[in-house]
Amino acid sequence: MRGEAGLPPVDMSVKVGPLALPSPVLVGSGTFGFGEEYAPYCDLARLGAIVTKAVTLRPREGNPGPRIWETAAGMLNAIGLQNPGLERFLAEKLPPLVAAGHVVIVNIAGHDVEEYVKLAGALDAAKGVAAIEVNVSCPNVSRGGIEFGRDPAVLGELVRAVRGATRLPLIVKLSPNVSDIVPLAAAAMEAGADALSLINTLLGMAIDARQRRPRLANVTGGLSGPAIKPVALRMVWQVWQALRPPIIGMGGIMTGEDAAEFMLAGAAAVAVGTANFVDPTSASRVAAELEDFCRGQRINHVSELTGGLQV
């Protein structure tokens, strides 16, 4: 019990569309592996859900190195969806997470609509998956993500097809690398998405001027960390203003107050990503700090924050 000085505990449970979560603080896909690496550092029981690294139908080797480069208050990555593939995920990675009682959201990425549909169908049949997050925004692979995330019609078609393959709550993770994110958010929701994850990384690059070479072997990569927080907040706010959908907000969250900012902008829940690399306790710490923030603000239920921005 954290109840201090007789103050009533804060109800941290939230609903993200049909998905009921014990806490609004999740982890960002790709920043937490499949959970096991962080178990020694982070109190996983404090998290609303563990969002897995992207799973593809077949194993993927990923991109050559260098895959990461630190930038001002951020980092670039071009991992290239390295993962063991659906079969090994179901056999080796999912069961321990389910056995430990965690809420598991599986992020999926495919080359084409058929792969996404197969992935969704297989996860629907698996035991212990709480929701599917559809990755249509990976900037680091030539196929398998971003081309689905830039055109509302193409995105709508994909989401409709995946919707037909599963009864699980469907979250669509959108790319910020578009001129207007609202039509894409609308297309995903109209096609049957239950919630939106906003945002994936911003496409960027870094250059070694002396060698005249890109810092990443992939040349470009996805920018994450505190550097992108203002952009992420703006996009959450825009989508919330236009559509009022259930949103999982992310992009540079380092503290509980950062999380509160995303919720005020319209997010029902948030995800901690790059912060995990900086401080391996980040996700559980952000949850504790958000609870303290609510207590300090005399908020009884954390969901009261959602959309509470006064403009």
Place this chain on the structure above:
Amino acid sequence: MPHISARLTWNEEIGPGHHLMAAHAPQIAAAARPGQFLHVRVGPTHDPLLRRPFSVLRVDEASGQVWLLVKVVGRGTRLLAGMAPGAVLDVMGPLGCGFPEPPPGEEVALVAGGCGVAPLIFWADRIQTTFSHIRVVSILGAATEDVMVCWLDLAARSDEFYATTEDGSAGERGLASDALRGLLARRNFAAVYACGPRGMLKVCAELARGAGVPCFVAVEEAMACGVGACLGCVVPAAGGGYLRVCSDGPVFAAEALDWEALAT
């Protein structure tokens, strides 16, 4: 693999841009194995953002201290090198896998290039205390004499010690791998352990393979998470795919890596 606050107890510039630093971390001093690393935050703000990995140079279990060699290569290492004793460091570790137990034999070769000396000092120390029947033959290469740091720490833990510099300002003129080539021709090592620049590691791996001697290399790479989750620090594996330096390494059997892809 604790995550702790450790008080800095020592910071000495032992060569241009090279700092020998120690921190009070009894848990790490007791648990660390040669070849493992610590993942250190360089400040409390978000810029620079990521931790920096450093091999453990040696530990003193009695005083609970752990020693690192910090070479200033950018903003993060400059901030760290600027910290005074008494400062508190945020440290994760020990992380990664260490050097495997030496195979049967009478002597082993340790080949260090530049800052790569750090894990080999710890390994020489551990061999002398734990595998005392094994003779340690060490080679330390550096560009010039002034950046040949910690040579005495390595020499003191070796039965034989050779130094090389590229300009001949200390020891033999040439590369550490040149010295290894000469020794492999006339000696029968049970294993070769190397840490240093990629090019040096590649030559050491080729030479050891040619001589039929097992070779283990400790690889350096920029890291984000340090615990195997982000897949940012990979090196190409022999036979395809990638291995994580932080958690599959940083020590690898030389034949586990794709040297053609690695050294380009």
